[in-house]
Amino acid sequence: MTNHWTDIKNADVILIMGGNAAEAHPCGFKWVTEAKAKNKARLVVVDPRFTRSAAMADLYAPIRTGTDIAFLGGVIHYLITNNKVHMDYIKSYTDMSFLVKEEFAFADGFFSGYDPEKRKYDKSTWDYQMGEDGFVKTDPSLENPRCVWNLMKAHFSRYTPEVVENICGTPKDKFLQVAELLASSHTPDRVMTILYALGWTQHSTGSQIIRTAAMVQLLLGNIGRAGGGVNALRGHSNIQGLTDLGLLSNLLPGYMTLPGEKETDYDAYIAKRAPKPMRPGQLSYWQNYGKFHVSLMKAWYGAAATKENNWAFDYLPKLDKTYDVLQVFELMHQGKMNGYIAQGFNPLNSFPNKAKVSAALAKLKYLVIMDPLATETSEFWQNYGEFNDVDPAKIQTTVFRLPTTCFAEEDGAIVNSGRWLQWHWKGAEPPGDAKTDPEIMAGLFLRLRDMYKKDGGAFPDPILNLSWPYKVPYEPSPEELAKEYNGKALTDLADPKDPTKLIKKGGELLDGFAQLRDDGSTACGCWIFSGAWTEKGNMMARRDNADPYHNGQTLNWSFAWPANRRILYNRAAADPAGKPWDAKRKQVWWDAAQSKWVGSDVPDFKVDSAPEDGMGPFIMNPEGIARFFARGMMNEGPFPEHYEPFETPIGVNPMHRNNPKATSNPAARVFKGDMEAFGTAKDFPYAATTYRLTEHFHYWTKHVHSNAVIQPEQFVEIGEALAAEKGIRAGDKVKVSSNRGYIKAVAVVTKRIKPLKVDGKTVHHVGIPLHWGFKGVAKNGFITNTLTPFVGDGNTQTPEFKSFLVNVEKA
């Protein structure tokens, strides 16, 4: 979230799209209710189903799954053509006046530089025109046809209300009502928030959907504002924290990135990630990248990381490609992997195309499961009849299952969607011999280190030199680890402004990332978490819920990254002169008397940079402003474009009827064999989508008695029209099949799913809750992801769980 849960109460308009907060995040949704009750806020819900969120909405519009870019592109078109944009905001805080290269073009569904063989773009034309002064050329008059504003206007001019209706199936009048309500937040005294979840992420165009939403919010001037922002409601309790800590194939902690194998020169590796400002007077905060990186390597390798060995640059593995889970299971399926360790994660249920995932696991030599619960993955080799029809005798994988503690049995911090690091305390011992995850990681590591010490082996250097300063080596404590990611001074640190003054003595914990150095004198395991555990104590454990400005910021409750800042980009909540856009909503402002930025939140800005210096509010971007034009940062283009899901119920992209290669995302990666496993509307005519129920959490609560009682059995939802067509009655058992397999479940026939008219055809949706499996105390059921396709988003490779094709028949 750019903002956070309590801040939702400050909104005037709330758009829930690509999520269902009332069902999946009930206690967070309470702040939507609060905004409605206390702030006269209007709630808009756009979803293929009339959801529990829709039931609370002032305005609901149906949409076909996978067509959100067309809908939001229509909103952009509406805002521009009706002059409902916050012009003062976008003039100063976005790239609208920047000039784009003459060679950049868009035609027939492709941007310039497409290679259909490789399904990849050469992105060299997707960039700015640079001036001789080394800065981007701009045209503040907006007359130059190559400025971002004009290119954007032309791009979205095609997304008329009629096009939206034809692609999305949303009746034109409904769409216009939504657009009008959203547009009402373009004035400085009204703010809209957008709440989304995996209903946007899990598409082959997921990242671009979210980008389109960000563009809408920029046009309306709603980024950085209380009650505004683009807010990802994350699915699990610490997905935010584990991502912040960089547990992804291409990342290091704090959104730093691993080197690619072509990056052989250390200085160039750092320089590429520390861009110089692209406009005069901009901060470009990532210029400090070297400090964050060197401090990480000092935390990991201590004295073994030196200036001479480029801070142990050779110890870091170098990427030849991204090893996301789809790539890894593809390699496993090809028999190219031998071992796999799953920590608190159930891939047999969670990944698409269960048949492929199961066959891949069976090719492993060893599989290790660390979990508090008996997951399906841990028993992928066991025969559970129709639910898991395998022959154990034929599966030669050795499987270890290690019991771990759960939340109630350990101390530590987890990060909620609002970026709050909240500390929790242990309430009891775990059952049996269960151990904490740090103990298990230490147990494995210490044995490996002993073996490498004794017997040698492949490149033992990093293993032997890994810093392991824990008082009890086989049980690193949460306190020690939290202090390590916060960071400390390794030697006395002199004040850069006055070398006679010390800001930290050697060994002291740091106050925040501004104190990090790139000369090896500081260590910090995750720079964005710096400030979480300082010499003042554990900031994450703070429990003062005081809210002096009555705007829900509670700065002394827990610790929010970065720097305890509650709303990101909050400099943009003030106008270019440093005055709040809305006097009623005071966030941060320039205090001329003190010559600094002050307010109810920690300013997201250089605190002593006066408004007349002209520094932009988006300090992490080298341009200093927010981008409508994404340059080369997205794989399918600098502007979002509608592409159909890989399994499309209409078989054609109405935006590009004559170019079948532009039907679905041209830059999405599809493995050989998976393209063939896609189904077509001829055999699988219905648009399917998967989702959660409020009574269950993922695949965990089927192990929980009370939840199993209130929602015991697997079901699917179909609309009354489809049920009548198929002769299905409520309560009948139905078989739902895709080109990859089938599930059987009880049919719930509902008024909440209506057929949509799309491109001249009738499209029915089938809704498939995801919570069942063959382990648990609920009734055993089928794994929903038996049905889903093995293809991901063009940037993140997040699978397209939300849009695929099925057939439904009576079982």
Place this chain on the structure above:
Amino acid sequence: MQLSRRQFFKVAAGGLTGSSLVAMGFSPTAALAEVRTFKLARTTETRNTCPYCSVGCGIILYSLGDRAKNAHSEIIHIEGDPDHPVNRGTLCPKGAGLLDFVHSKNRLKYPEVREPGTKEWKRIGWDEAFTRIAKLMKEDRDANFVAKNADGVTVNRWLTTGFLAASASSNEAGYITHKVVRNLGMLAFDNQARV
């Protein structure tokens, strides 16, 4: 006073409740009317965070046992933390059932192994589990570690074993996991955020 002296001592000996009620001025007659005591009065309260979705609701764990070295704590109740600025004491149907998660009969208790081709679990000790897994990892790493790519560039990567990190484990668990996994040269490494 309706009780004989002997009856009164019997009630008072029944527990702290009896005697403290008397101390507070309640008559033994009223004390007799008390059927049972408020069960959370003698528990230890521990602040925690709901492990399900990302709202991060504050919860309070109520456990028996006073944290003395030899006392065995047992969580008997979980409810929302009224001081928490987001959930203000409320919980959803999932959070309200957390006690049954902690005590689920499907909680794993001991390390186990399933040997190739067999159809059952065998209980093993932690030492055996760690040693066998570390041996398999080392064998695979030593056999398949790529020190240099085809162009002779140092790449120091290990691609044949992968690691899937969690979604609800703590920052501290995540940090040490990353430190160990990357240090071995692994790239096939993701957490639930990928999907």
